[in-house]
Amino acid sequence: MSRLGNIGAKLYRGEVGYDFVAKRMLWYGISILITVVAIAGLGFKGLHMGIEFQGGALFTTPPTSVSVEQAKEDAKAASGGHEAIVQQLGNGSLRIQVGGLDTASATPVTEKLAQDLGVPAEKINTQLVGPSWGQDIADKAWTGLAVFMVLVVIYLAIAFEWRMAVAALIALIHDLTITVGIYALVGFEVTPGTVIGLLTILGYSLYDTVVVFDGLKDGAKDITKQTKYTYSEIANRSLNATLVRSINTTVVALLPVAGLLFIGGGVLGAGMLNDISLSLFVGLAAGAYSSIFIATPLVADLKEREPQMKALKKRILAKRAAEAAKGDAGQGDAGQGADAPEDAVAAAAQGVVSPRPGRGRSTQGKRR
Incomplete structure (x- = not known):
């Protein structure tokens, strides 16, 4: 895994x-x-x-060497001051979107764009979209x-x-x-x-x-x-x-x-x-x-x-507090019977529990 x-x-x-x-x-x-x-x-x-929501015209030009910034200025001038959105497509053509244009004003804008961009007017694809x-x-x-x-x-x-x-x-x-x-x-x-x-x-x-x-x-x-x-x-x-x-x-x-x-x-x-x-x-x-x-x-x-x-939360917290107090008390008893804390830790690590004081002596006495 x-x-x-x-x-x-x-x-x-x-x-x-x-x-x-x-x-x-x-x-x-x-x-x-x-x-x-x-x-x-x-x-x-x-x-x-976009023009789909506010209405306007979408012009797609053939491949041209005109930059995007220049095309924006040309489109704005051709449309009478309308802001234009220009995107350069992968084949070098331009996608020019101008809002607020209707059918009557789209044709003059197409001709002016063709002149400014240096492309044939019939090669520009024009799409009109209504806001409705x-x-x-x-x-x-x-x-x-x-x-x-x-x-x-x-x-x-x-x-x-x-x-x-x-x-x-x-x-x-x-x-x-x-x-x-x-x-x-x-x-x-x-x-x-x-x-x-x-x-x-x-x-x-x-x-x-x-x-x-x-x-x-x-x-x-x-x-x-x-x-x-x-x-x-x-x-x-x-x-x-x-x-x-x-x-x-x-x-x-x-x-x-x-x-x-x-x-x-x-x-x-x-x-x-x-x-x-x-x-x-x-x-x-x-x-x-x-x-x-x-x-x-x-x-x-x-x-x-x-x-x-x-x-429920109150019961759980109370139970955890009681268990923590019981654990602290158990650790206190173990600490009293240990002469060295390091020995107790080592014994616990080996799985050996140290006997309480007195038990070892009584056991040894019995053995004797």
Whole structure:
């Protein structure tokens, strides 16, 4: 078995682990900070809506030697001052997007672009998009998102309990907020591909969370009938048992998405790949983070507020305190009968228990 496999087996059996739940206030603080930055980016920079949502024209030119910056200036001048988004495609052609253009103004802009870029006007592919089409997509996306969240809450409340449903919903909103905020900070264009990516990450965001919740449900069965572990400790054990699995699945999912984002979008210049892959990459990473650091600690927080869990925790702490006091008393008795602490440690290491004072002498007397 590999080293990672050995660690995973030890995590599953509870032999090793990291106390994620005990440090939950740290994770909450980090998440709040990231969320505030994302919301600030969304508020100050805003989303860069594509022509599918605001209407406009899309010009695709044949291969040209004109730079992207020069093409932006030419497109802005040709369209009468409208801001243009220019992307260079892999074959040297340019993708020029200008918002706010209608059918009447698109033809003169095409001719002016052809003149400035030094390409034939008939070789420029022009596509016009009305804002109503993009608005229809946005409305359906919001409707789908609302229906999805309602169904998720209902399912989790039935399959597990309402506290897990609340925690999963908060983690989901956390992931969406971070993804949209980073989209605004990066300045990528919001297109139907972005909407597809955002809707896709919803399922991935809940995947690891549901797996941990399933293990937690089994581990917490008849929890009040034992006095060994509190609910938070069982939640942490369940989280550690699936930690390596969550990391492996997340890395495997992120690798192809990273290839789409950095190679397909960055090197080859495929605009649609950028739109989908960025939302998928950020959403997958945020979903893995929230399932480990947000959802499970939040469930433990909510559950520990129950009177039964408070009483259980009180009994467990009292039992541990009594056992610790008994152990200290036993160590005190052993220390009184030992002339040298080093000898007692050496004897214990060899599995030999030193006799109490007097026993050795009486035994020796009998032998004599």
